[in-house]
Amino acid sequence: MFYSLKNRLIAFFVVLLVISFGTMFYLLFQESRSIIRSYIESSALEKMDEYGSFVHMALSQMHDLSSVVFNxxxxxxxxxxxxxxxxxxxxxxxxxxxxxxxxxxxxxxxxxxxxxxxxxxxxxxxxxxxxxxxxxxxxxxxxxxxxxxxxxxxxxxxxxxxxxxxxxxxxxxxxxxxxxxxxxxxxxxxxxxxxSSDFFLEPLNRIHLGETGTIFLLDQAGRPILSQSKEFDAQAELAVKVEQARTSLEPQGVLYFTNERGTTDILVYKKLQIQNWMLVSLVPEKDLFLKLTKLRDSSLFVATLLLVFAILGASWISYGITKPLSRLASAMRHVQKGDFAAAESRIPAERNVRNEVGFVTSTFRNMVEQLRQHIKVEFELKLLRQQAEYKALLMQINPHFLFNTLELLSSLAMQRRTEDTVNVITSLGKMLRFSLRISDDLVPLGEELKYLRHYEAILRIRFGDRLSLVIEEEGGMEQREIVKFILQPLVENAVKYGLQSNSGARVHIRVSADQGRVRLSVADNGPGMPPEQVERLQAEAASIPIDQILKSRSQQIGLRNVLARCQLYYGSLFTFTIRSNEGQGTVIELILPAAIGGKAE
The missing domain is CATH 3.30.450.20 (PAS domain)
Structure with a gap:
């Protein structure tokens, strides 16, 4: 829903207005409540002080009158x-x-x-x-x-x-x-x-707290002195709250109570010095802020109207912006999928560009047309270049292996080991016949293993008992297709490094299925590699240029060639791991997408 710019623009206006007005109303209301409450409390206590002085004066005159008569x-x-x-x-x-x-x-x-x-x-x-x-x-x-x-x-x-x-x-x-x-x-x-009771009551009635608050003059027993008994008794909770005020050590103050309706009542009291009398007033808090509450409600009503007008205005403004942008976004999604024709259909040609959005839309349409032509040409060139690089890497394997085998034949001929020479030539011929099929990038895993076993036969003649090579194959894997010539270079490296051990070379090849993919593992007992070298090989596998591999004469040419070809052919679907510790050998694992008959599972 909020992917649409129109909806986000409207939501932004709504949230902005709600938060700003809401925060402003809340802060103003709370601050006004605090100011009004403080003012009312201080004003009520001041008026009670004035009335207390009035009562003190009246009682003093009554005492003076009685004193004149008494004496x-x-x-x-x-x-x-x-x-x-x-x-x-x-x-x-x-x-x-x-x-x-x-x-x-x-x-x-x-x-x-x-x-x-x-x-x-x-x-x-x-x-x-x-x-x-x-x-x-x-x-x-x-x-x-x-x-x-x-x-x-x-x-x-x-x-x-x-x-x-x-x-x-x-x-x-x-x-x-x-x-x-x-x-x-x-x-x-x-x-x-x-x-006269009215002498005390009339000035008392002029003191108001809120709209309904009444001030009571109470005697030492907590009962009204003036003719206010009905009003006092009508407030059932007042007597209990008055008793709490009487027991307070403060001569005056403000107490807050939660009534049975769940709202707050405010009790303002002042203790008079004469006769232990006391002035009290109980008023509901909402009554104090009645006008403020009405002002808040009116403000909320006005804010709601402004919000409605803002939403309508945002909708009108956003429609002129988001409609062409929506079509542009739809066209971009088609471009992302590679459907340039559908993208062009989503953006109709405009003769007159009226604003910036129209200019962007028209420019994007022209860019799509040019991009489609450019991608077509670039794709064809890249495909040709990728095929050339792959073939070059593939051709790099054959001479490297062939030179080693020819040196072996020369050595066997000089030793007059005719039978071994014939076996090497036979295995070499089968391998060359397989390797000459350079038009096939993928081969069944069974043929790749057959090619590896011919190579194993040559290695056993060459190294004899110094070589122990085990091929562990999980059943049902023969028809899975993989990139050709990836096991032989790894095995060649494993044998070369394994022979550095006094006990000879021990190489273990394992072929297994891994969640619908093919896992190829080659382990040796060579001297291993330090961690920094392993990290360097892993980093180079993803970034080293193809031409640098072709020109390389380093000892890792077989491993680099295999990793480069897998990366070139499978891309991100190919993963590998190298586990090696110094003095404990090396394990190289390749994880390839499984394919049967040219189709991935």
């Missing part, structure tokens, strides 16, 4: 009057009215206070606004029980009867203090300073 001589006089059993009820009522007036004046000096009341255990309630009530059943109220039994001075948002009576239905936060003592359980009178 006033009027309060002491009123408490003593109501505690005196001998004082008439009328006098006590006058004392209550005077105390109410004092509370009214004091409350007016502190705008933060919504109302101020003093409760006595006998059921008397004195409030600001010149209000005195008797037999008020406040002892069963939760705020009073918590104060009297556990000493809790702050009461969370609740509805106060005084406020309700004054047509103020809003809830209040109260500060409770004993009168005349510091021990709540010993106090006969309790002062209750009420501040």
């Amino acid at each position: 006033s001589d009027m309060t002491k006089t009123w408490d003593n009057a109501l505690s005196d059993p001998a004082l008439p009820e009328g006098e006590k009522m006058l004392a209550n009215i005077s105390m109410s007036q004092f509370l009214t004046q004091t409350t007016n000096n502190y705008s933060i206070a919504s109302s101020l009341s003093i409760y006595r255990k006998d059921g008397t309630r004195v409030s600001d606004g010149n209000e005195v009530s008797l037999n008020v059943p406040f002892q069963d109220e939760p705020w009073y029980k918590d104060f009297a039994e556990r000493g809790i001075q702050w009461d969370s948002a609740h509805a106060d009867p005084v406020e309700v009576k004054r047509f103020k239905p809003y809830q209040v936060v109260s500060l409770l203090l004993p009168i005349g003592t510091f021990e709540p359980t010993l106090a006969k009178s309790v002062m209750k300073v009420n501040v």
